[in-house]
Amino acid sequence: MDITIHTSVLPHVDPEASLAFYRDVLGFEVRSDVGQGTMRWITVGPAGQPSTSILLAPPAVDPGITEAERRTIGEMMAKGTYGWILLATPELDDTFAKVRAGDAEIVQEPTEQPYGIRDCAFRDPAGNLIRIQELR
Numbered sequence: 001m002d003i004t005i006h007t008s009v010l011p012h013v014d015p016e017a018s019l020a021f022y023r024d025v026l027g028f029e030v031r032s033d034v035g036q037g038t039m040r041w042i043t044v045g046p047a048g049q050p051s052t053s054i055l056l057a058p059p060a061v062d063p064g065i066t067e068a069e070r071r072t073i074g075e076m077m078a079k080g081t082y083g084w085i086l087l088a089t090p091e092l093d094d095t096f097a098k099v100r101a102g103d104a105e106i107v108q109e110p111t112e113q114p115y116g117i118r119d120c121a122f123r124d125p126a127g128n129l130i131r132i133q134e135l136r
Helices: 015-025 067-079 093-101
Strands: 006-009 030-035 039-045 052-059 086-091 105-112 118-123 128-132
Touching: 015 030, 015 039, 015 052, 015 093, 093 105, 093 118, 093 128
Parallel strands: 006 052, 086 128
Antiparallel strands: 030 039, 039 052, 105 118, 118 128
16 A cells, blocks of 8 residues: 555644744645635645645534534643644754744753653644654
């Protein structure tokens, strides 16, 4: 089989804040921006990697989700325990400095982990946890 990861989904609560964070702080390209108000689906991705994207989407809009599930998702997002993603860069310290300057909520500064990687962690404007590993 020849399978690739094309798009991963993270929720947003403020599309403008999420767009500014992923575009201006992380330097991702905006691939599409569909919808209006808070009901926007924004696709972003790293420059030079057109086949890999993150879809920033409004949470819990699937008609099959119950009101109780919507409340649970909202509570988890508020705590920062709903969405997360792992990214990687060969320039962890420079990337972390840009993230810090962008006023992201810092969870962990660049740290050598006991399991053999060096990484950092922060939250995007919706509370999603983002970990960035250093490529060596």
